Amino acid sequence: MTAPTDWTSYAPLDAAFGRRLRASSADVVEGLARHKAWRYLAVEHVKNSYRRTVLGPWWLTAQTLLFVLGVGYVFSRLNGQPVKVFLPYVTVGYLTFALLAGITRACANVFVSQGGLIKSTRQPLTSLVLRAVAIETILFAHNVIIVAGFFALRLIDPSPWLALAPVALLVILLNGIAVGLWLGPLVARFRDLAPAVESLLSLMVFFTPIFYRAGIFKGTEHLVVAWNPYTYFVDLFRECVLGTTPDTSTVVGAAAFTLANMALAAVLFARTRSRLPYWVS
Amino acid sequence: MSRVQLDDVTAKYDLLSVRDYNLKRRLADLVKGRHEPPKVIHALRSVTLDLPRGSRLGLVGANGAGKSTLLSIMAGLLPPTSGRVNVQGRVLALLGGAAAGLDQEASGRDNVVSMGVQLGELPDAMRARSDEVLDFSGLGARADDPVFSYSTGMQARLRFSILTSLRPDVLLVDEGIGAADAAFANKANARLDEFLAGAGIFVLASHGDALLRQQCDQAIWLDRGVVRAQGALDAVLQQYHASYDQQQLEAL
Numbered sequence: 001m002t003a004p005t006d007w008t009s010y011a012p013l014d015a016a017f018g019r020r021l022r023a024s025s026a027d028v029v030e031g032l033a034r035h036k037a038w039r040y041l042a043v044e045h046v047k048n049s050y051r052r053t054v055l056g057p058w059w060l061t062a063q064t065l066l067f068v069l070g071v072g073y074v075f076s077r078l079n080g081q082p083v084k085v086f087l088p089y090v091t092v093g094y095l096t097f098a099l100l101a102g103i104t105r106a107c108a109n110v111f112v113s114q115g116g117l118i119k120s121t122r123q124p125l126t127s128l129v130l131r132a133v134a135i136e137t138i139l140f141a142h143n144v145i146i147v148a149g150f151f152a153l154r155l156i157d158p159s160p161w162l163a164l165a166p167v168a169l170l171v172i173l174l175n176g177i178a179v180g181l182w183l184g185p186l187v188a189r190f191r192d193l194a195p196a197v198e199s200l201l202s203l204m205v206f207f208t209p210i211f212y213r214a215g216i217f218k219g220t221e222h223l224v225v226a227w228n229p230y231t232y233f234v235d236l237f238r239e240c241v242l243g244t245t246p247d248t249s250t251v252v253g254a255a256a257f258t259l260a261n262m263a264l265a266a267v268l269f270a271r272t273r274s275r276l277p278y279w280v281s
Numbered sequence: 282m283s284r285v286q287l288d289d290v291t292a293k294y295d296l297l298s299v300r301d302y303n304l305k306r307r308l309a310d311l312v313k314g315r316h317e318p319p320k321v322i323h324a325l326r327s328v329t330l331d332l333p334r335g336s337r338l339g340l341v342g343a344n345g346a347g348k349s350t351l352l353s354i355m356a357g358l359l360p361p362t363s364g365r366v367n368v369q370g371r372v373l374a375l376l377g378g379a380a381a382g383l384d385q386e387a388s389g390r391d392n393v394v395s396m397g398v399q400l401g402e403l404p405d406a407m408r409a410r411s412d413e414v415l416d417f418s419g420l421g422a423r424a425d426d427p428v429f430s431y432s433t434g435m436q437a438r439l440r441f442s443i444l445t446s447l448r449p450d451v452l453l454v455d456e457g458i459g460a461a462d463a464a465f466a467n468k469a470n471a472r473l474d475e476f477l478a479g480a481g482i483f484v485l486a487s488h489g490d491a492l493l494r495q496q497c498d499q500a501i502w503l504d505r506g507v508v509r510a511q512g513a514l515d516a517v518l519q520q521y522h523a524s525y526d527q528q529q530l531e532a533l
Contacts, residue, residue, distance in 0.1 A: 010360030013294075040404040041395055048386055120374070120381035122357050123399045190304035274360040277353075278294045 010274045021270040028181070028269075031126025038127050042134035057142050064143045068094055075211045088156045092147060092238045093210040099140040100172060100230050101201045106132040107180035108197045111188040115280030125273060129180030133173055147241065159243025168237040175233065175258055178265035185272035188279045204230055229257040283370030283450035283482050285332040285355055290364035292350050292506075295319040324350040325361070326506040332482050339497035339514055340486035341521050346503040348486035352376055352453045355484065370450025370482070373400065377455070379437035385429040389420050389439050392428055396443050410446060417472075418442035419465055438465050445472050451482045457492055470495070490518060 011023040031038075050056040068091040076086030110132045111118065111125070118125070150156045187193045208230045217224050225231045232253035239246040300306050301319050310316060324347045332338060340348045353359040354366060356374035382399075383392050393414045397407035415424045418438045420431075428436060445452070452473075473496060477483055487493050493500065493514060500517035502510040510520045 009366075010357065012360055012364065013362045034401070036403055037398040037401075040398055044387070044391060044395060048391075116377065116381050117399070119353070119358055120377035121396065121399050122372070122374070123401070127399070189302070190307070191302045192304050277359050279297070 010277070013274050015274070017270065020274065021266070024266075024270040024273045027124045027273060028126045031124035031130055034124065034127055035130070037123075038131040038134055041131050042138060045131070045135050046138050060139065061142050061145055064095070064098075065146050068146065071211065079212060084155060088147075088150050088242060089213075089238070090211060091150065092156075092241050093208075093234050095140065095143045095147065096172070096234045096237045097205065097208055097210050097230060098143070099136060100176075100233060101204065102136040102139060103133055103172075103176035104179060104183070104197065104201060106136055107176060108183050108187045108194055110180050110184040111276055111280055112184075112191070112194070118277055118280055125276065126177075126181070129177055129184060132180060133176045136176070137173060156242060161240045161243050161245065164246075165237060165240040168233075168240045171254060171258060172233050172237065175229075175261050178258075178261040181265040182261075182268035185268060185276055185279075188276055189272070204228065207231075208234055210234065226253075229253075229261075232257060283334045283480070284367070285330070285336075285369075285451060285482055285484075286365075286367040287328055287330050287355070288365040288367075290325055290328045290354060290361045290366060291323075292325040292347070292354060292359065292361050293321050293323045294362070296322050323506050325354070325503075327364070328503075328506075328508055330501065330508070330511070332484070334480040334482060335477070336482045336484075337477060337497045337499065338482075338484045339493040339500040339517075340484065340503060341488075341493070341500055341518065342503035342509075345505075347506040348503055349376065349455055350506075351503065352455055352484065352486055355451070356453050368451060371448070372451040372453065373444045373447060373449035374453040375441065375444060375455060376453065379433050379440065380428075381440075383428050383436060383440060386427055388427055389418070389424045389431070390415060392439065393443050396440075397447060400444075400447060402447065414442050414446045417446070417468065419468075434462060434465075441469055445469075445476065449476070449481065452476060452484070454483075454485045456487055457485070457489065493518070 009023055009026075011020040015023075046057075053059055055062065068087070071094070072087035072090040073083055075090055076083045079086060107129060110128050114128050117123075117128070147156070151158060183193075183197070187197070207225055207228045209225050214222070214225050214231065214235070232250050235250040236246060236254045239250065295301070295318075297319055300310075300317075328347075328351065340351065342348055350359065352374060353376060354361050355368060356372050356376065357366075357368065358374065358376065382396055384395060387395065390411055393411040394404055394407040397410070398404050418424075418435075418441075420435060420439060423431065423435065428439070431439070473483070483496065485493065485496055497514050499512060500510075500514040501508055502517050502521045504524075509524075510517045
């Protein structure tokens, strides 16, 4: 009998939850262990997407730069804030949001788009999620150059909090992996969730404090942004980069959503992993 | 050490309709109290088999008899609904059509590395091996062109070359190796013989008797998910064809 900890074993569809959880955990562990594989595949994917462009990676960065400069300027005037202060705020916030939205979008479609692979090439399903998250991280890294430029131009001053920015990024990526493990199977099962995720994401830009400060909402009004997990993750990373001391509510909110997200991933991935190959085509 | 054991393996799954894949419709049905359970496909019923090393098994049966499902379960690509599956050794499967698992945008050379990597090899090891694999595939100067520009036969050759270069202990093949030409078929057969001489386990699902006779010595006849006959290839083929003739006679 194949050991239950062996990632290759799909728990039979009639298996108890404990057995499914062991099988799905083994999948996650094996997926993480194969980091050389998904890192390679992610880099190849990004390289391939540049093959037919002239500017290559710089096109993406240039596009983002134009966007944040324009939007940053307009919104600093709208908010009555000095451009020098508000531009970095908008830029770092927007880039973080773009990473979160990109990961969410990629993770929603991760299994649906790889159905052929799931049915022909045996690998941990977690590897597919990790590859998707890695691709979004590489794209984000292109945009980080803009932030580096802001540091060089002294628009942002380095602070000790900057050392924690990689930790904040890691928290975001961890959440992305968890989202892939629960939202990926859900979208594979209910295909109309993919467009729903898409339209939700376009709304989220407005419910996340990127182009305004969360402080403009007083009292119960604060719920406009408080319900939204992106608020906390954007805040966490942005505060670390800009050198503001992270707010307690930001840290608590990010921690709470991370735990809830991981719990959801553990339960849903265990429940759906064996059925997933039957749902995709 | 290679071995394939299936114990009382059953596979049934819901055939999801467009309606089932739609959450809004499902919720609407729930509110209206309407419930149409999805159609259940019973692909395999209580299949038990034990293949020791050196086995060369052919799978025969009509379309939809469960051959591909059985191969997918052996390959670990699908879980059974119930029953136990024990496969020892490295399993590789040529399933799902000639192009399955290939990245159409990437070159043949890149696919050698990326497919190997997905099957558990390290990128450097695959890069080191890529010339040898491409040489065997006979793609020649086309190796660096994107895979979508290849013919079906070329894609099948590429996939066969990659998978067999990974030294499987158990090799599962659905409908031969596809549209490969005669020259490549000879090379592929030589490689299969090499693999079989190493006491690997080979399972081939096919409708081609000639192919089965060439590469297998035992067979299983699957009929609507049930093992109808099992044993020496010729005997099983005879029974299978006899039932087929019988059906035709009855139809007349």
